[in-house]
Structures are given as C-alpha cells and as structure tokens.
Amino acid sequence: MRIILCGFGIVGQSLARLFESRADDLYAKYALKPRIVGVFDSRGGAADQSGLDPGKLVSAKKKSGSVSDGAPSGVDMIQNIEADVLIETTASNYNDAEPGMTHITTAMKRGMHVISVNKGPLALAFPSLMELATYNRVLLKFSGTVGGGTPILDYAKNSLRGERITSFSGILNGTTNYILSNMASGLSFEEALDDAKQKGYVEADESLDLDGLDAAAKLVILANWIMGMKVTMPDIECTGIRRVTAKDIDAAAKKRCAVKLVASCDGRLQVGPREIADDDPLCVNGTLNAISFTSEHSGTQTIIGKGAGGMETASSILRDLLEIRQEIAG
Amino acid sequence: MRIILCGFGIVGQSLARLFESRADDLYAKYALKPRIVGVFDSRGGAADQSGLDPGKLVSAKKKSGSVSDGAPSGVDMIQNIEADVLIETTASNYNDAEPGMTHITTAMKRGMHVISVNKGPLALAFPSLMELATYNRVLLKFSGTVGGGTPILDYAKNSLRGERITSFSGILNGTTNYILSNMASGLSFEEALDDAKQKGYVEADESLDLDGLDAAAKLVILANWIMGMKVTMPDIECTGIRRVTAKDIDAAAKKRCAVKLVASCDGRLQVGPREIADDDPLCVNGTLNAISFTSEHSGTQTIIGKGAGGMETASSILRDLLEIRQEIAG
Numbered sequence: 001m002r003i004i005l006c007g008f009g010i011v012g013q014s015l016a017r018l019f020e021s022r023a024d025d026l027y028a029k030y031a032l033k034p035r036i037v038g039v040f041d042s043r044g045g046a047a048d049q050s051g052l053d054p055g056k057l058v059s060a061k062k063k064s065g066s067v068s069d070g071a072p073s074g075v076d077m078i079q080n081i082e083a084d085v086l087i088e089t090t091a092s093n094y095n096d097a098e099p100g101m102t103h104i105t106t107a108m109k110r111g112m113h114v115i116s117v118n119k120g121p122l123a124l125a126f127p128s129l130m131e132l133a134t135y136n137r138v139l140l141k142f143s144g145t146v147g148g149g150t151p152i153l154d155y156a157k158n159s160l161r162g163e164r165i166t167s168f169s170g171i172l173n174g175t176t177n178y179i180l181s182n183m184a185s186g187l188s189f190e191e192a193l194d195d196a197k198q199k200g201y202v203e204a205d206e207s208l209d210l211d212g213l214d215a216a217a218k219l220v221i222l223a224n225w226i227m228g229m230k231v232t233m234p235d236i237e238c239t240g241i242r243r244v245t246a247k248d249i250d251a252a253a254k255k256r257c258a259v260k261l262v263a264s265c266d267g268r269l270q271v272g273p274r275e276i277a278d279d280d281p282l283c284v285n286g287t288l289n290a291i292s293f294t295s296e297h298s299g300t301q302t303i304i305g306k307g308a309g310g311m312e313t314a315s316s317i318l319r320d321l322l323e324i325r326q327e328i329a330g
Numbered sequence: 331m332r333i334i335l336c337g338f339g340i341v342g343q344s345l346a347r348l349f350e351s352r353a354d355d356l357y358a359k360y361a362l363k364p365r366i367v368g369v370f371d372s373r374g375g376a377a378d379q380s381g382l383d384p385g386k387l388v389s390a391k392k393k394s395g396s397v398s399d400g401a402p403s404g405v406d407m408i409q410n411i412e413a414d415v416l417i418e419t420t421a422s423n424y425n426d427a428e429p430g431m432t433h434i435t436t437a438m439k440r441g442m443h444v445i446s447v448n449k450g451p452l453a454l455a456f457p458s459l460m461e462l463a464t465y466n467r468v469l470l471k472f473s474g475t476v477g478g479g480t481p482i483l484d485y486a487k488n489s490l491r492g493e494r495i496t497s498f499s500g501i502l503n504g505t506t507n508y509i510l511s512n513m514a515s516g517l518s519f520e521e522a523l524d525d526a527k528q529k530g531y532v533e534a535d536e537s538l539d540l541d542g543l544d545a546a547a548k549l550v551i552l553a554n555w556i557m558g559m560k561v562t563m564p565d566i567e568c569t570g571i572r573r574v575t576a577k578d579i580d581a582a583a584k585k586r587c588a589v590k591l592v593a594s595c596d597g598r599l600q601v602g603p604r605e606i607a608d609d610d611p612l613c614v615n616g617t618l619n620a621i622s623f624t625s626e627h628s629g630t631q632t633i634i635g636k637g638a639g640g641m642e643t644a645s646s647i648l649r650d651l652l653e654i655r656q657e658i659a660g
Binding site for chain 1: 485490611614618620628648649
C-alpha cells in the first residue's frame with residue numbers, strides 16, 4: 001500500500017517506527033505492506049516510488065531536522081506522486097485548517113483514501129469533507145483524532161451498533177485535565193499551567209487547550225460521526241478553564257465532586273468546566289481521557305485511556321490503515 | 331430470521347420486548363425481521379412456524395408462569411423445528427453445563443447459528459464448541475456472557491484489532507463488587523451479603539458469585555476469545571471472597587486501596603481478591619463491572635459498565651443477531 005505521509009513530527013516518526021518493527025507481523029497477519037512513497041515536513045520532502053526506508057527517515061530527521069532530499073513537498077508532492085493513502089499529521093489549526101485542509105482535499109480529488117489525525121479540517125468542515133469523500137469514492141478515516149490510541153469512535157460506532165446512543169459526555173483534553181487535577185491537589189492555576197508546560201503537555205498555542213478548542217473539535221467529530229449530526233466548530237458553546245479558581249475547586253470537593261472540562265452532547269453541544277462526582281467513572285485524573293456513552297438499552301458505559309502520545313496515535317493510524325485494507329479488498 | 335429461544339426468564343422476556351418495540355427500526359435499518367418460531371421454559375414449549383407474537387408470550391408467562399402451549403420443548407423442539415438461529419438463555423451450570431450444552435450442540439449439528447448468554451457450555455468447553463461451530467459452518471456468538479450489555483468482547487477483538495493485547499484484568503462479577511463496596515462502607519460480610527440477596531443480586535446458587543465461579547467462567551471466555559488460548563474452567567486459579575474480612579478492607583483503605591475480586595490474565599489465569607488503588611480507573615464500586623486491557627502500543631484502556639440486567643443482556647443478543655445477519659448476507 002503506497003502512502004504519502006504529511007508531517008513528520010512525533011506521530012509521523014512513531015508511525016515509521018511501527019511500520020519497521022511490525023513489518024513481518026503486518027504482512028503475515030493482515031497482508032498489509034505499507035510503503036511510504038513520499039513524506040514531507042515543514043522544510044521539504046523525500047520521495048521514492050519503491051518505498052522509503054522508515055528507519056532512515058527517522059535518522060535523517062534526528063540528524064538534520066528534516067526528511068528533505070530535495071523532492072517536492074506539500075501540495076506539489078500530493079499532486080505529483082501516485083499513492084493509495086494519504087496520512088495527514090500536520091498540526092491542527094482552527095482558523096482555516098490549513099495546510100491540512102488542502103492536503104486532504106487534494107488527495108481525495110486524486111482518488112486517494114485519507115487518514116487524518118489532524119482535527120482542524122474535520123472540526124471546520126466535517127460534513128463537506130465526508131461528502132467529498134463519497135463523491136470521489138474514497139475512504140476518510142480519523143480514529144486518532146479523538147482519544148489518541150483509545151478507540152473511542154470505533155467503540156461507539158461499531159461495538160455499540162444496533163444500539164441508540166442518546167447522549168454522551170467526556171473529558172477529551174488531557175492537558176486541562178492534568179491542570180485541573182493538580183489544582184485539586186492545591187496548586188494555583190498558574191502553577192499548574194507552568195508544570196504542564198514543563199512536562200510538554202501544552203500545545204504551542206496554549207489557547208487550543210485552555211480555551212477548550214481542542215475539546216470542542218473532538219466534540220464536533222463525535223457529534224457528526226456518532227450522532228449523525230451535521231455540525232462544525234461554531235455550533236459548539238465553548239468555555240475554557242481560565243476562569244476556574246481554587247475556590248470553585250474547593251466548593252466542588254466539599255460536595256465530593258471535582259471540576260473537569262467536560263464536552264457533552266445532550267440536545268446541546270457544550271464544552272465547559274463542570275462538577276463531576278468523585279465516584280462517577282468519568283471522573284479520571286492526570287492526563288487521562290474518559291467518555292461516557294448513554295444508550296437506550298445498555299445503560300451508561302465509560303471508556304478510559306490515554307488521549308494522546310505519539311505511539312498511541314500511530315497505533316490508531318495503523319488501525320485505520322487495516323480497515324482501509326480490508327474495505328478495499330472486500 | 332427464524333429463532334428458537336431456549337429459556338424465557340428475564341433475559342428472554344426482555345429480548346421479546348425488544349423485538350416488539352424495535353420491529354420497524356430493525357427492519358428499516360438492518361433488514362432484520364426476527365421471528366420467534368419456537369420458545370420453551372422449564373414447563374414446556376410454544377411453537378409457530380409463522381412466528382409467535384412476542385407480546386403475547388410475555389403476557390402468557392406473566393399469567394400462567396409458562397409459555398407452554400403443548401408444543402415439544404428442550405431438545406425435542408430443537409430437533410424438530412426449522413430455524414436459523416438458536417438463542418440459549420437457560421441458567422449457567424458449571425458442573426456439566428446442561429441443559430445448555432445439549433441445546434447448543436444439537437442446534438449446531440442441525441446447522442443453526444447459536445447465540446449463547448449461558449456461560450456454562452463456554453466455560454467448560456470453549457475450544458471444542460468453537461471447533462464444532464467451524465465443522466458445521468455455523469456462527470457461535472456470546473457477547474452477552476461478559477459484561478452484559480457492555481460490549482467488552484467486541485471492544486477487545488474489533489476496536490483494538492491490529493493491536494497486541496498483552497494482559498488484562500477486570501472486575502467481572504457485579505454481585506461480589508456490590509458486597510465488597512458495602513463492606514468498605516462498614517458492613518460486615520454477612521450484612522453485605524444479606525443486603526445483596528434482598529436486592530436480588532445474588533445467584534440462586536450463591537457459590538457462583540461468592541466463590542468466584544462466575545468471574546472464572548468469564549475469564550475463560552476472555553482468555554480464549556481475546557488471547558487465543560485454549561483453556562477451560564480447571565485452568566483458572568480461583569479464590570472467592572468468603573474469607574475477605576473487615577480487617578483486610580481497612581488495611582487496604584489505609585493504603586488508599588480497595589479490595590476487589592479481580593480476574594486477570596497476565597501469564598497466569600487467576601480470580602481472587604486483590605487490592606486496587608482508589609484512583610485506578612478499574613476501581614469501580616457498586617454493581618459496576620470494569621476491565622482494563624493493556625496493549626503493546628495503545629497503553630492501558632478501561633471499559634466500565636453495568637455487567638448484568640435483562641434489557642442490557644438482551645441488547646447484546648440483538649448485536650449478535652445483527653452480526654449474524656451481516657455475516658450470512660455477506
């Protein structure tokens with residue numbers, strides 16, 4: 001399977017490592033032979049129709065800061081290289097979703113299937129991207145956009161098939177959960193934020209975490225995919241955690257509750273700080289993510305896992321690849 | 331789809347209600363038209379090749395205590411009625427797994443697909459039942475045996491496909507979890523057991539819950555289905571909760587832990603009381619079930635939900651039916 005990989009940050013490099021370490025197993029078990037025919041980062045591209053060596057790409061990136069070997073990059077690469085699947089891993093941007101949006105639409109128009117872990121294009125244009133995929137008869141997959149390596153979207157869509165999910169709510173941003181958990185242990189907002197920054201948990205643009213944009217983007221994806229809604233970012237009522245005070249957290253603790261940034265779909269689509277009972281399975285601490293689905297006949301079910309991480313997200317891309325492999329073979 | 335329903339207790343009646351309330355939706359969305367052509371309980375059977383009225387069956391059971399209209403029941407019915415799927419809901423028995431075992435094997439030999447929520451036959455003979463299904467080219471499904479309406483088996487098998495699950499551990503018996511949770515709130519074992527009995531949470535044979543047999547049966551099913559092992563009940567090292575004392579629970583609490591009956595697969599297959607940290611997502615209270623899967627690349631993921639209940643288990647049967655529908659159509 002010929003792959004163009006957009007972006008070669010932590011996720012892209014983890015994916016390259018996964019392709020290398022699991023090559024035999026993927027071929028033996030799933031007849032999947034992933035071949036990276038093109039890859040680019042912000043400084044340039046590398047291409048080889050017979051397949052680039054994943055290990056050498058990681059070494060080159062480590063050594064020189066880029067995979068570039070002078071090949072065209074960005075849209076130029078996507079327009080000129082033959083591939084079956086485009087994997088989009090550049091940074092999420094909720095203003096115009098670029099450059100991811102152009103990467104994805106260009107690839108689909110050329111008949112490539114797309115796997116995106118970039119949330120921007122889906123958050124701003126989920127309904128029209130799905131239409132474009134249908135029109136071009138390609139598959140658009142995005143398992144890694146919600147829950148990182150925890151297959152939340154697949155669980156709700158497939159494991160609960162035949163059920164009617166009536167509502168859901170989740171802690172979908174690990175960074176704010178880490179900050180709020182530390183505030184509950186006595187740190188001020190500023191101290192907790194500094195600690196999270198030092199640990200590398202905060203996005204370069206901290207607003208994506210603190211103002212709830214990352215959680216809102218995930219809510220858009222869930223609402224479209226799980227509930228069949230046709231919504232985008234402006235449909236979310238979104239409040240971040242900047243105004244949460246030690247006093248709010250103490251008041252919650254007295255009621256055996258914790259303040260969490262909750263994304264919910266229950267008639268309304270909302271992201272905001274809310275009190276959750278300590279003994280609610282949803283009430284997880286640290287950088288964990290959690291989501292509770294309530295369905296008509298099976299009650300409320302909660303899934304908890306790490307919501308981020310390079311290797312975790314790469315493993316979700318691999319699941320999407322296997323699904324594409326299976327669907328185009330069938 | 332013609333169905334023989336073995337047993338008409340809480341699960342069977344919930345399933346009949348589900349067929350009735352969702353008839354239009356199941357047909358429109360999944361082209362599924364379930365038709366109960368035969369049903370029996372301990373007092374006799376009812377049969378009609380054109381399909382029995384689910385609502386009338388529930389009324390008859392309520393009124394007279396049985397669905398019997400004089401039709402043959404048990405193996406006699408299975409041998410004499412044409413059907414596509416047999417649904418086995420009689421009580422689990424870990425001595426010889428009867429009568430469920432004979433129902434299932436008879437149906438498979440006649441070419442019927444089987445859905446079992448009865449754990450006995452699977453716990454005692456999982457590997458050979460799967461072989462019998464393969465030999466007879468029928469499907470054997472059992473989603474409701476672990477987690478009730480919470481699709482634990484499907485999650486591990488499908489949502490995590492492409493991943494290597496390396497170990498798992500779970501709280502798989504809601505009754506003992508309820509008892510242990512109440513002991514943590516100060517009740518003695520006897521008081522907590524009495525309370526659970528009054529609430530109807532304890533099996534007629536209390537040993538199934540208290541001595542860990544129910545949890546062990548679920549562990550057998552998980553080990554076979556998820557880990558590809560070929561094991562049965564005697565392979566489980568099993569200890570129940572009868573010897574857990576208030577002292578044990580206090581000692582755990584001092585370490586910010588709770589004592590839970592944990593079923594685990596980590597090289598060894600074990601069921602027994604163990605201390606779990608309060609802030610571990612696995613540490614759920616009341617009658618909830620929880621299971622944590624650890625996989626090679628996606629970290630540890632926990633699913634929490636109600637592990638029992640008539641309607642919940644009926645919804646898992648419906649999921650199995652939809653899967654059979656899909657697989658035989660494809």
